[in-house]
Amino acid sequence: MSWFSALPGFLVALVVLLGPGLLWGAILGLRRLTLLALAGPLSVTAVVVASEVASLAGVRWSLGPLFGVSAGVALVLWLIRRRFRDALAMDPGGPLRRTLIAWGVAALPVGLITLWIFGNPENIAQSHDNIFHLNAIRYIAESGNASSPNLGYLGTRAPTFYPAGWHALVAVVLMSSGLSIPAAINVVNLAIVLTVWSFGCLFLVTRVTGERRAALLSAAVLSGAYSSFPYLLYEFGVVYPFMLSLALLPAVLGLVVQLMRVGSPLRTTTAGNLLLLLGVLPGLALAHPSSLVGALGLSLPMVLAAAYSRLRRDNKAPWKTLLPTGAFLAVLAVAWMNLRPARSSSDNWDELGNAGQALVEVVLHSPLYRPPAYLAAALTLAGAVVVLRRRRHRWTLALYALAAMLFVVANWKEVPDLRWIVAGVWYNDFFRISAMLPVAGIILASLGAVALIDVAARRPAVRSFLRGQGGSRKRAAAVVVVLLLVGVALAPLGAVQRGVTEAAAKYRFTENSQLLTSQELALIQRLPEKVEEGAVIVGVPLTGASLSYSYTGIPTLLPYGVLPSSAAGKVVFAALDEMSTNPEVCPAVEETGVRYVLDFGISSVHPGETERAAGLEDLTRENGFERVDSEGTAALYRVTGC
Structure with a gap:
């Protein structure tokens, strides 16, 4: 499949990802x-609300419920705007042409790099969590249920909560476009970074600087200057739901800046900003709850800066400021300590991390032992100097310092209790936390870039050059183009360059790829010709065998990477190859419907590790198995012993 043939599916993804939000935003004025930046977050809210409504109503998840909910909410918003037009006034913003040029500067390099990382539309991230993600999308498409309270364990156990925003989004694109599951994932992720992330970064920065040309273009260049977002999350985990939530975060924080009035003076109202926040937070929460907590935490510098400013202006009734500030702190504390997984979920990170190294990495924008991101690091330093000297927007320095603190403490394995309190929301996973650093740092770096541009523009030699023969407008345009080309060229150097290379390596099918090899994929694609309808396949999930469900729809006994919950399933995994001697096996086979074994060896998706199931090892004719098909070392066996 080519990217050109995937274009119709990409357009469907854009309609789903932007359409409801554009409608709602336009109605609200x-x-x-602002409309372009909030279209994506509002649309994600439309997706998650519609998927929950469809589940409660017993309606299959599709474009129908999405359009119905979008239209219903649009009517309510129209009535609200008609009644409270003045109270919901929004700043019209700068020229659209300027915004679209800046968006092009942001989206083009990030989009091209993303296409290179993915390689082919049907490539998959060769990572552990993708077993669940691919199978979850198949499960939604077949069951018609994209509800977060039901997604966990994919129907093999009692309904369990799992944030389904990203999966619902991909599933509706899948069912509306005719794409394969891998292609639907890739076009949706491409649409997310091109629109939600790129417009969000422009929106966040300009809430502080105003919609100046220099600020827009600086934010555009810097949106692709960090390795930890979006490029890290293309391959780490993969944690696609978390990636979606972080792409939403700049727009959410931009609204907080507007609400707290700690940035550029804008003609917005408190009621309007609160309504918009109410509109985007459900999407953020069901994309990934940890980013809702992260948004609360990263809002702290803005809230405190606003409280300090108000107390300085008017201290006659301090309770009017202290009461809402105290309420926010209480909500933050409760959310921080309760919206988190069990402590045991962080066990994998107990012996990992180096706090000293992490401290150096946040200064150099080189998280996870990567080379420095030279452009981002230099501009962040310049921004820090600017805000300290001008005594304006110092909260932007506190914002990055807060995110840096989260990353450093998450690496501080010598203080496990403090580490859990600070970073337990993210499983103590400093990879995830590193992906928040660009969101927190892009304002500071953009302020540094704008300050450097302003200083250069005031120098007599520069002004003389711009006003020389040929017209200042043409020369100024040429200078801007040259600066943009230099910035776009410098942005990927260092950490980004290495991060992109590492991500691309995860999206290639080879004879040794970690999750699914080219041979295993070829065998899976022939399964519909070999396996009769109604049969269930069993395989060791972490070898990639469970992806047979995602690719073919043929049920697999265990569609994710843990042990089965049922007693019969446990017997199959522990003793299937003992059919001739163990009287428990054949009843378990009959109960589970297992008729085939997909043998992908013992190599785990985790490099250098092996994965075994005791009952799926001796697949011989004597033990009741018949080889039906094979490709290289991968093989399909029919269960004949029962």
Whole structure:
């Protein structure tokens, strides 16, 4: 499949990802950059609300419920705007042409790099969590249920909560476009970074600087200057739901800046900002709850800066400021300590991390032992100097310092209790936390870039050059183009360059790829010709065998990477190859419907590790198995001993 043939599916993804939000935002009076930046977050809310409504109503998840909910909410918003037009006034923003040029500067390099990382539309990330993600999308498409309270364990156990926002989004694109599951994933992720992330970064920065040309273009260049987002999350985990939530975060924080009035003066109302926050937070929460907590935490510098400013202006009634600030702190504390997984879920990270190294990495923008991101590091330093000297927007330095603290403490394995309190929301996983650093740092770096541009523009030699023969407008345009080309070229150097290379290596099918090899994929694609309808396949999930369900729809006994919950399933995994001697096996086979074994060896998706199931090892004719098909070392066996 080519990217050109995937284009119709990509357009469907854009309609789903932007359409509801554009409708809602236009009704509320949003214009230009604000409309474009909030279209994605509002649309994600439309997706998660519609998927839950469809589940409660017993309606299959599809475009129908999405359009119905979008239209219903649009009517409510129209009535609200008609009644409270003045109270919901929004700043119209700067020229649309300027915004679209800046978006092009942001989206083009990130989009091209993303296409290179993915390689082919049907490549998959060769990572552990993708077993669940691919199978979850198949499960939604077949069951018609994209509800978060039901997604966990994919129907093999009692309903369990798992944030389904990203899966619901991909599933509706899948069912509406005719794409394969891998291609639907890739076009949706491409659409997310091109629109939600790129417009969100422009929106966040300009809430502080105003919609100046220099600020827009600086934010555009810097949106692709960090390795930890989006490029890390293309391959780490993969944690696609978390990636979606972080792409939403700049727009959410931009609304907080507007609400707290700690940035550029804008003609917005408190009621309007609160309504917009109410509109985007459900999407953020069901994309990934940890980012809702992260948004609360990263809002702290803005909230405190606003409280300090108000107390300085008017201290006659301090309770009017202290009461809402205290309420926010209480909500933050409760959310921080309760919206988190069990402590045992962080066990994999107990012996990992180096706090000293992490401290150096946040200064150099080189998390996870990568080379420095030279452009981002230099501009962040310049921004820090600017805000300290001008005594304006110092909260932006506190914002990055807060995110840096989260990353450093998450690496501080010598203080496990403090580490859990600070970073337990993210499983103590400093990879995930590193992906928040660009969101927290892009304002500071953009302020540094704008300050450097302003200083250069005031120098007599520069002003003389721009006003020389040929017209200042043409020369200024040429200078801007040259600076943009230099910035876009410098942005990937260092950490980004290495991060992109590592991500691309995870999206290639080879004879030794970690999750699914080219031979195993070829065998899976022939399964519909070999396996009769109604039969269930069993295989060791972490060898990639469970992806047979995602690719073919043929049920697999265990569609994710843990042990089965049923007693019969446990017997199959522990003793299937003992059919001739163990009287428990054949009743378990009959109960589970297992008729085939997909043998992908013992190599785990985790490099250098092996994965075994005791009952799936001796697949011989004597033990009741018949080889039906094979490709290289991968083989399909029919169960004949029962």
